Amino acid sequence: MPMLKLAEAACKRCQFELAQDCMVRTKDYASLLLIATSTGNADMLRLLARQASEEKRDNIAFLANFMLADLNGCLQVNIG
Numbered sequence: 001m002p003m004l005k006l007a008e009a010a011c012k013r014c015q016f017e018l019a020q021d022c023m024v025r026t027k028d029y030a031s032l033l034l035i036a037t038s039t040g041n042a043d044m045l046r047l048l049a050r051q052a053s054e055e056k057r058d059n060i061a062f063l064a065n066f067m068l069a070d071l072n073g074c075l076q077v078n079i080g
Contacts, residue, residue: 004028011035020044027051029060037067049073053080 007022016035023032029052036044049064058077065073 007031027055029055029057033060033063036064042068053077 003022003026007019007026007028010016010019010022016039020032020035022028023035024047029048032044032048035041036048045064045068049061049068049070052058052061052064053076062074062077065077
């Protein structure tokens with residue numbers, strides 16, 4: 001729980017790298033998706049797509065792949 005509060009405080013102060021690190025550690029995939037798409041961070045989207053897929057968070061995995069224009073990744077989420 002302290003990591004989530006730290007992530008929230010970091011976002012309020014525009015310290016997105018710190019917030020992103022906290023969100024990765026807490027597996028807050030929805031917030032990571034928001035930050036990655038807002039900042040245009042394709043590397044984070046790729047990491048998010050992979051991790052969300054491994055955790056069976058298919059909605060997040062699909063959206064991350066979709067934002068990357070990765071049709072194959074989207075199909076793998078839908079049929080996997």
